[in-house]
Amino acid sequence: MPGIDPPLALLAEVTHRCPLQCPYCSNPLELERAGSELDTATWKRVLSEAAALGAMQVHFSGGEPLARRDLEELVRHAVSVGLYTNLITSAVTLTAARLETLVAAGIDHVQISFQDVEDMAGDRVAGFKGAQRLKREAAARVRAAGLPLTLNAVMHRQNLAHLPDMIEQAVELGAGRLEVAHVQYYGWALANRAALLPSRAQLDAATAIVEAARERLRGRLVIDYVVPDYHAALPKACMGGWARRFMNVTPSGKALPCHAAETLPGLEFPSVREMSLAAIWRESDAFNRFRGTDWMLEPCRSCERREVDWGGCRCQAFALTGNIRATDPACALAPDRKALEAAVRATEAPPPDFTYRRIGGEPAERAATPTTTG
Numbered sequence: 001m002p003g004i005d006p007p008l009a010l011l012a013e014v015t016h017r018c019p020l021q022c023p024y025c026s027n028p029l030e031l032e033r034a035g036s037e038l039d040t041a042t043w044k045r046v047l048s049e050a051a052a053l054g055a056m057q058v059h060f061s062g063g064e065p066l067a068r069r070d071l072e073e074l075v076r077h078a079v080s081v082g083l084y085t086n087l088i089t090s091a092v093t094l095t096a097a098r099l100e101t102l103v104a105a106g107i108d109h110v111q112i113s114f115q116d117v118e119d120m121a122g123d124r125v126a127g128f129k130g131a132q133r134l135k136r137e138a139a140a141r142v143r144a145a146g147l148p149l150t151l152n153a154v155m156h157r158q159n160l161a162h163l164p165d166m167i168e169q170a171v172e173l174g175a176g177r178l179e180v181a182h183v184q185y186y187g188w189a190l191a192n193r194a195a196l197l198p199s200r201a202q203l204d205a206a207t208a209i210v211e212a213a214r215e216r217l218r219g220r221l222v223i224d225y226v227v228p229d230y231h232a233a234l235p236k237a238c239m240g241g242w243a244r245r246f247m248n249v250t251p252s253g254k255a256l257p258c259h260a261a262e263t264l265p266g267l268e269f270p271s272v273r274e275m276s277l278a279a280i281w282r283e284s285d286a287f288n289r290f291r292g293t294d295w296m297l298e299p300c301r302s303c304e305r306r307e308v309d310w311g312g313c314r315c316q317a318f319a320l321t322g323n324i325r326a327t328d329p330a331c332a333l334a335p336d337r338k339a340l341e342a343a344v345r346a347t348e349a350p351p352p353d354f355t356y357r358r359i360g361g362e363p364a365e366r367a368a369t370p371t372t373t374g
């Protein structure tokens with residue numbers, strides 16, 4: 001269809017299974033079970049359709065994509081249809097043998113998330129004993145295999161004091177890129193917002209540290225920086241704008257414009273089991289719903305930034321205002337800006353404990369001490 005550019009990348013959430021229990025998980029509150037996951041043949045068709053549609057990259061994500069035993073076959077297929085392949089992993093199960101088979105399959109890039117630099121602190125956030133050590137070992141193996149490595153450092157009020165060490169860790173492990181990503185408050189992270197959201201002073205200190213490190217490490221390490229919306233005056237163009245750059249496919253095959261889209265009421269997301277990726281991208285109501293600017297309310301509708309940030313994040317706007325068309329309260333002009341202000345004021349009190357969850361579907365528990373899965 002004229003006027004709709006192809007997606008840049010497919011985010012293939014091949015499973016929601018995951019050995020970690022991060023309290024800021026952005027996956028949906030209701031995780032999809034292993035029994036509902038797409039089979040190998042369907043994922044291969046989806047990868048072929050993504051390449052035919054014009055996507056350049058596939059990010060194998062989850063959950064933990066290494067939980068799929070057919071991951072190598074999917075990587076091999078993605079490479080064969082011309083997609084650049086990125087593995088987004090917690091890396092706690094990225095053994096030497098597994099890395100070897102992935103390299104043989106043609107994986108192009110690996111991204112590993114880090115919760116902290118210290119073993120005890122990292123393991124506590126991950127809810128997994130030994131996670132921090134396993135991640136470091138896996139990162140070293142990735143570099144030894146000659147693959148480009150990105151570290152994803154998820155930052156929040158309980159680990160921001162370690163930011164300088166997180167940057168050093170990326171240098172020591174030979175990463176080419178570090179994403180310093182403050183938690184974004186969707187999904188499980190919203191339930192833990194009071195435990196995670198930094199104060200303004202903490203954020204300002206972190207920003208100064210990142211800026212100095214960028215200068216010092218120019219040419220050695222690229223640092224991307226994602227600040228929490230709650231302290232911003234202007235919202236981000238979430239996902240580069242609704243259905244403009246990315247397409248997510250969930251483990252069971254639902255196609256989404258962003259990972260949190262299912263939290264929005266009144267939208268039906270098509271399944272790749274029933275529709276081609278091209279038809280979903282170009283024709284489905286859900287993907288077209290917030291494209292362009294016709295759907296906007298004031299003040300976005302007449303704002304000069306409406307085609308810059310596209311009114312901010314739909315999922316955050318709905319979560320905080322109950323209106324899917326509302327201006328994202330991350331914008332200083334938003335009528336519902338006060339929805340953020342109470343959360344920011346709460347950062348002056350000590351943080352509560354994390355609330356963890358398990359994929360088995362048991363009720364979430366209040367955990368004052370780390371829980372472990374292995």
Ligand code: SF4
Nearest residue numbers: 300303305306311331
């Ligand atoms: Fe963006 Fe809307 Fe705020 Fe303008 S009013 S800056 S378009 S969110």
Ligand code: FES
Nearest residue numbers: 238258313314315
């Ligand atoms: Fe859904 Fe931002 S996470 S639009």
